Amino acid sequence: xxxxxxxxxxxxxxxxxxxxxxxxxxxxxxxxxxxxxxxxxxxxxxxxxxxxxxxxxxxxxxxxxxxxxxxxxxxxxxxxxxxxxxxxxxxxxxxxxxxxxxxxxxxxxxxxxxxxxxxxxxxxxxxxxxxxxxxxxxxxxxxxxxxxxxxxxxxxxxxxxxxxxxxxxxxxxxxxxxxxxxxxxxxxxxxxxxxxxxxxxxxxxxxxxxxxxxxxxxxxxxxxxxxxxxxxxxxxxxxxxxxxxxxxxxxxxxxxxxxxxxxxxxxxxxxxxxxxxxxxxxxxxxxxxxxxxxxxxxxxxxxxxxxxxxxxxxxxxxxxxxxxxxxxxxxxxxxxxxxxxxxxxxxxxxxxxxxxxxxxxxxxxxxxxxxxxxxxxxxxxxxxxxxxxxxxxxxxxxxxxxxxxxxxxxxxxxxxxxxxxxxxxxxxxxxxxxxxxxxxxxxxx
Numbered sequence: 452x453x454x455x456x457x458x459x460x461x462x463x464x465x466x467x468x469x470x471x472x473x474x475x476x477x478x479x480x481x482x483x484x485x486x487x488x489x490x491x492x493x494x495x496x497x498x499x500x501x502x503x504x505x506x507x508x509x510x511x512x513x514x515x516x517x518x519x520x521x522x523x524x525x526x527x528x529x530x531x532x533x534x535x536x537x538x539x540x541x542x543x544x545x546x547x548x549x550x551x552x553x554x555x556x557x558x559x560x561x562x563x564x565x566x567x568x569x570x571x572x573x574x575x576x577x578x579x580x581x582x583x584x585x586x587x588x589x590x591x592x593x594x595x596x597x598x599x600x601x602x603x604x605x606x607x608x609x610x611x612x613x614x615x616x617x618x619x620x621x622x623x624x625x626x627x628x629x630x631x632x633x634x635x636x637x638x639x640x641x642x643x644x645x646x647x648x649x650x651x652x653x654x655x656x657x658x659x660x661x662x663x664x665x666x667x668x669x670x671x672x673x674x675x676x677x678x679x680x681x682x683x684x685x686x687x688x689x690x691x692x693x694x695x696x697x698x699x700x701x702x703x704x705x706x707x708x709x710x711x712x713x714x715x716x717x718x719x720x721x722x723x724x725x726x727x728x729x730x731x732x733x734x735x736x737x738x739x740x741x742x743x744x745x746x747x748x749x750x751x752x753x754x755x756x757x758x759x760x761x762x763x764x765x766x767x768x769x770x771x772x773x774x775x776x777x778x779x780x781x782x783x784x785x786x787x788x789x790x791x792x793x794x795x796x797x798x799x800x801x802x803x804x805x806x807x808x809x810x811x812x813x814x815x816x817x818x819x820x821x822x823x824x825x826x827x828x829x830x831x832x833x834x835x836x837x838x839x840x841x842x843x844x845x846x847x848x849x850x851x852x853x854x855x856x857x858x859x860x861x862x863x864x865x866x867x868x869x870x871x872x873x874x875x876x877x878x879x880x881x882x883x884x885x886x887x888x889x890x891x892x893x894x895x896x
Contacts, residue, residue: 496690562633566640
């Protein structure tokens, strides 16, 4: 199990005695880190990865690939080296694959395993075992895999890969980069073309990285919106070095902190600017946030830039629902920004938040209300009434083993009249192991 599930709870609270300033060096992108280890494990040769996120989630992926026969090691200089086994070369593991807290790791690895004729057992921590997997297992079973889950399609599960893998065209019932990626990764082992149709653009890191490793991926726009993404089976994947940009989802926390703490100005270098991930930046700018983007460039096939974030008088807005897929992980900290904005902020089309590490809508609503903020919610929407400069604070908040809930209320505590106590900081290590150190480095107490 992950340390976050078993460790003694580590309560935290925070204060900002003055402006936040300096440089916030955010760790590597979690989504890209997972994929670089997985595809490096499927490629022929040695892939060198610089800037890999060394959080518990990614380390769980690395451990699983080792169990499946790939070599995944960190050298003394901090570069990770993955010696792949080639497509179809994964071996049946001797023990259960424990994915810790990571839904991304579990769902993408299921796609890979569905294309290998081996039997594997997979589990995770208490949070991951409560999360639904059926949206991934259904299309993988249609491709020929055999999967047996707990009631409700949950971990632990057994998967026996298909032989042969059946190429399919799968229309996503809800936008999900994880489901899309799982189907495409399974399709690598098919003799034909596997396609996914999405009505809304979702993260395209898998497509970009498959191309980087030598795969053939096509994308065709569909009349009326959306796209058809296809991968050609049985490619020759060849090792390719990866430079992982800073994670925009992790950058969201010091970014919002700099916007809401008076007088702040924080530099944030090398932030990933993939257009499927920049919805929060666009939304915060719509709210009046002063976020300067400079030195835009391409690194390892991904767009990156440097950001300068300054304190701003935010205004509540109605967030365009079509942005949800590009910022789904950032809604918890956006609701903190909304609590500090003048007026109401309306977030719709966010039902996916109900089935993340916890029910994030309920967790944010409960914590915000306890600390003096008015919140309304429904099945797939949330409305926050801003109280700029007038957030009472002082109430404890339950994280429900969710790292983003913990970090979001840490940020709220910086501007509350009384500190907000987060019941457990341990889950933060899953995605942002140096979060507290980084925040102290720019002036948080």
